[in-house]
Amino acid sequence: MPWHDRARPVHAPDPAGAGRLRATGSSYDAIAKDYASQFPDGLSHPLDRALITAFAELVTANGPAPVADLGSGPGYVAARLHGLGVPVFGVDVSPAMVNLAREAHPRLRFHVGTMTSLDLPDATLGGILALYSTIHVPDTHLPAAFAEFHRTLTPGAPVLLAFQSGPEPDGLHLTERFGHEIDLRYYWRTPAQMTALLEEAGLEPTAAVTREPEEGAKRPRAFVLAHKPA
Template sequence: MTEPAPSYLADVAAAYDGVADVYAELFADVLDRQPLERALLAAFADLVRDVAGPVADLGCGPGYASAHLHGLGLDVFGVDLSAEMVTLARRSHPELRFEVGTMTALDLPDCTLGGALCRYSLIHTPPTDIPAVLAEIHRVLVPGGHLLIGFLAADESTARVHAYDHRVAPAYRWAPGHLAEVARQAGLVEVAQLVRAAVEDERGRQAQLLARRP
């Protein structure tokens, strides 16, 4: 029997449907302004390029990160909750595959992906549901496959995870070490962390967690 989808998913999808055009315009060139993230994406590409299986951009939005990974030589496709975002991604990047779906129940067989990217897409998942999502990603990664997560960093000394006022939908900051521990409990081994200061209009420190399925 198929489990019902978590109720928050419909709300997040509707919120992003409503801002899809504005979001796509706002973030079209965001990677041009993020040299550290580009470097980590290049390292991620090097790690997964020779691993069997494609790369999934989970929460792909309008597809800019999918296109960037494709430009690095990866076989990549995108998945997003928002049908409007998927429509924009298909229009902007017709050479790539994009589909509507959810990280809570990926329409993929076990051990399918060489890599997965969650670039600021897990932030809308309630903390109690994160272990199940990471377990689902673990399920679809091949042994040796890598996961790269982008998120806003909470302060390790004050709160391991807390909600913040995101402009589109409820969202959460994570202490990088705590998220790494939750990933470990889901069977994923930490490879690296990157935390940097906010720049320009960013709303706090930016974090990246790279993990691997053993």
């Protein structure tokens, strides 16, 4: 399946939101190596792994189309799906993260791109996984992202989201991490907010799970599973 690193502008531009996405990519470029060293595998919790396994089973049952791991970072989630027999490729807004993923997992494909404008034909994806990546998408761009999910998914294909949950609309703004100057914003949302946005995009939520913070963590982790109607 062809893929191009350029973005396909399918939605009206939002200068403020587009600038925020560029800032996110630049910020992760700056911290990519430190981030990958600090978090070589973000799937340490059994619930995270169980949900990915369930997602893989849903993909396999629905058909052979490939899965897009959106916000793939260092690539460990795509690698786990590959190990479960799922055809998968990764997409990330940070070129540095994409390079790290390619080095760590040379048998898999990783490309620069954004979930708000996927350069893919309609109805070609067998599933979409977005773990802790929608947290960097501004409110103004999240409906566009979910519209792209609906457009590119095959009928019946699943979506799995994971995100730090919270009701605070202002989120968090970091200007330094790992000793690097960055401009990184986090947007906290509740499962109810995310399921409502998925429904508005024509996707059907099927489950929502919240995991309480582990020791050292500040926020619950939320998981929302949905699918494109058959």
